Amino acid sequence: MVRGSHDLLQIDSHDAVVHIRLARPAKRNALNDPLVAQLQAAFEQLPAAARAVVLSGEGEHFCAGLDLSELSERSVAEAVLHSRAWHAAFERIQFGRVPVVAVLHGAVVGGGLELAVAAHVRVAEKSTFYGLPEGQRGIFVGGGGSPRIPRLIGIARMADMMLTGRVYDADEGLAIGLSQYVVPDGQGLAKGFELASKIAANAPLSNFAIVHALPRIADMGHSEGLFVESLMSAIASGDPAAKSRIQAFLEGKAAKVAKP
Numbered sequence: 001m002v003r004g005s006h007d008l009l010q011i012d013s014h015d016a017v018v019h020i021r022l023a024r025p026a027k028r029n030a031l032n033d034p035l036v037a038q039l040q041a042a043f044e045q046l047p048a049a050a051r052a053v054v055l056s057g058e059g060e061h062f063c064a065g066l067d068l069s070e071l072s073e074r075s076v077a078e079a080v081l082h083s084r085a086w087h088a089a090f091e092r093i094q095f096g097r098v099p100v101v102a103v104l105h106g107a108v109v110g111g112g113l114e115l116a117v118a119a120h121v122r123v124a125e126k127s128t129f130y131g132l133p134e135g136q137r138g139i140f141v142g143g144g145g146s147p148r149i150p151r152l153i154g155i156a157r158m159a160d161m162m163l164t165g166r167v168y169d170a171d172e173g174l175a176i177g178l179s180q181y182v183v184p185d186g187q188g189l190a191k192g193f194e195l196a197s198k199i200a201a202n203a204p205l206s207n208f209a210i211v212h213a214l215p216r217i218a219d220m221g222h223s224e225g226l227f228v229e230s231l232m233s234a235i236a237s238g239d240p241a242a243k244s245r246i247q248a249f250l251e252g253k254a255a256k257v258a259k260p
């Protein structure tokens with residue numbers, strides 16, 4: 001189903017939900033060049049039936065970030081291109097064809113956190129811890145963390161994580177906005193698939209608008225944002241899927257919004 005080499009990923013289809021797992025546990029799923037390229041290819045080549053993706057990591061940790069053993073071999077120009085390659089791959093996740101639910105556990109550090117925040121929904125098992133050790137390593141984020149992470153937790157918190165090496169645990173990560181859910185250890189995938197199945201059942205155009213229009217509107221000025229919102233809203237509500245779903249509700253055939 002997914003073309004090309006992906007020996008550092010494990011990819012399985014479960015009906016409309018595709019499960020993509022980082023499969024380099026001996027190196028704590030550290031992101032080397034082939035793994036980043038395989039991630040990009042996997043998200044570019046999702047099967048036509050895919051409606052949502054669950055992204056997780058094998059072994060004890062979600063992802064240890066940049067493969068530090070590759071770092072010393074690059075010139076400045078090569079390092080720029082390397083960072084741009086991460087950007088291209090993670091853009092395919094954030095602005096791909098379907099929403100992505102990341103299931104986190106253990107270390108979610110450095111580039112691993114940059115990968116996690118390219119997803120749309122994050123479920124963290126209790127074992128999760130978040131860090132940005134770039135300051136200690138003498139480097140800087142390069143996988144899109146600068147624009148994405150402050151939008152979730154603010155510049156001050158990200159600067160603190162990078163300057164002091166502060167690490168947040170799963171509950172703290174939930175409180176500050178790094179994840180939307182925390183679940184007990186071992187239950188992350190079940191929760192991730194439950195959420196992905198709900199997402200997959202939405203009208204495709206609604207999911208498209210949420211993935212592609214919402215973050216761009218949030219980046220616009222107020223007036224432009226309101227206008228583009230109106231356009232996106234009119235396009236979505238004009239779709240036959242919206243008309244049939246609203247009709248089903250009016251006929252008492254669709255689920256009500258229930259109190260949690």
Ligand code: 1HE
Binds near residue numbers: 066134139
């Ligand atoms: C690695 C990496 C890696 C593990 N690159 N090889 N990232 C970091 O600074 C995080 C560095 N890693 C760690 O802090 C720890 O490894 C963990 C907390 C993630 C996991 O600890 P642990 O005790 O389970 O594993 P370990 O014994 O430290 O590591 C197991 C093996 O994975 C070991 O290799 P081995 O051949 O000796 O068995 C480690 O060397 C290897 N390993 N992490 C390479 N990151 C686009 S810019 C992004 C910038 C960043 O991401 S900076 C943050 C980098």
